[in-house]
Amino acid sequence: MKKNGILAFTAMSTFISGFILYNVQASSLFKNETAQTAAQTAAQTAVRSATSNSMNKENRILEGKTIVIDAGHGGKDVGATGQTGIHEKDLTVQTALNIKQELAEKTGANIVLTREQDEFLTLAERVEIAENHAADLFISIHFDAFTSNDVAGITTYYNKPADRQLATMIHDKIFEQNIDTRDRGVSQGDYFVLRENKNPSLLLELGYISNQADEQRIQTQDFQNKAAAAITEGIISYLI
Ligand SMILES: [Zn+2]
Numbered sequence: 001m002k003k004n005g006i007l008a009f010t011a012m013s014t015f016i017s018g019f020i021l022y023n024v025q026a027s028s029l030f031k032n033e034t035a036q037t038a039a040q041t042a043a044q045t046a047v048r049s050a051t052s053n054s055m056n057k058e059n060r061i062l063e064g065k066t067i068v069i070d071a072g073h074g075g076k077d078v079g080a081t082g083q084t085g086i087h088e089k090d091l092t093v094q095t096a097l098n099i100k101q102e103l104a105e106k107t108g109a110n111i112v113l114t115r116e117q118d119e120f121l122t123l124a125e126r127v128e129i130a131e132n133h134a135a136d137l138f139i140s141i142h143f144d145a146f147t148s149n150d151v152a153g154i155t156t157y158y159n160k161p162a163d164r165q166l167a168t169m170i171h172d173k174i175f176e177q178n179i180d181t182r183d184r185g186v187s188q189g190d191y192f193v194l195r196e197n198k199n200p201s202l203l204l205e206l207g208y209i210s211n212q213a214d215e216q217r218i219q220t221q222d223f224q225n226k227a228a229a230a231i232t233e234g235i236i237s238y239l240i
Contacts, residue, residue: 060108065239067103068112068130070140070193071096075120080145082209089118091218092141095206095227099141102228107236123192130199136239137166138201139231140193143218145210152211153182157189157203164188167202170234174206177226181207181214200238204231 071093073079079088093115100111112133114126130138144155156171158164167186175183184205194201206227207214217223 059106061236062103062107062109062239064110065107065136066110066112066133067235068114068133068135068138068199069096069099069103070114070126070129070138071116072140072142074115074118077120080143080209082145082215083149083212084215086209086215086219088143088145088209091143091209093118095141095218095224098224098228099139099231102232103235106232109235109239124196126193127196130197130201135199137235138193138197138199139170139235140191140201140203142203142205143214144205144208146208147210149210149212152208152214153184154179154207155184155205156186157191157194157205158186159189159191159194159197159201161188163194163200163202166200166234166238169237170202170204170231173230173234173237174204174227177230179217179223179226181217 071089073087073089073092075089077089079092081087096113097116100113103109103111110133112129112135114129115121126140127138129135144151154171154174156167156174158167164186171186189203191203194203207218207223209215209218
């Protein structure tokens with residue numbers, strides 16, 4: 001929609017709702033922090049193509065949305081084990097906590113982690129958490145392993161065809177961060193937490209802990225920051 005269309009729509013929305021919904025400047029959209037109204041929802045749709053700068057300046061942009069971040073494995077289920085002995089379950093929860101922090105700061109969304117401690121959860125319990133919170137999005141965090149230590153890279157999985165676009169958006173954002181590992185692309189995967197999930201969902205394999213370079217990279221603050229930033233940007237692009 002052209003800018004003057006947005007302005008006209010803004011004026012109309014303001015008139016209908018009886019108060020100023022938001023500043024018309026593209027750099028300060030969605031200032032209003034009241035419960036989301038139908039007019040606001042429509043307005044968000046209208047400005048979907050607004051500049052990404054406006055997203056950076058707006059830290060309440062996903063207020064009212066619920067995002068469930070699932071730290072894979074936990075407790076007796078250690079997941080994969082790296083060459084240095086590190087367990088996947090410990091990396092997933094650390095990564096999930098970083099994503100939670102970034103999402104909370106940048107979007108104002110309601111962020112639910114399936115676990116924040118080293119505890120065992122069944123796959124069904126993880127899906128149940130998404131359902132109980134009526135999640136707008138469910139993202140499961142994992143790290144891969146393979147018998148050959150040469151295999152490296154990041155893969156994004158979806159199950160339902162409707163979630164392919166979501167998976168592609170987030171995957172592309174990750175590789176926009178110049179992460180120096182192989183881009184293994186977006187694939188359809190028959191994972192329980194995706195297949196049984198009624199909510200939009202994807203599963204990220206954020207590197208191979210069986211590969212020395214990946215294993216080291218995953219544990220750096222630089223990678224953790226880039227991953228959290230990319231996933232947050234992808235979620236904003238998808239949900240707004
Ligand atoms: Zn895993």
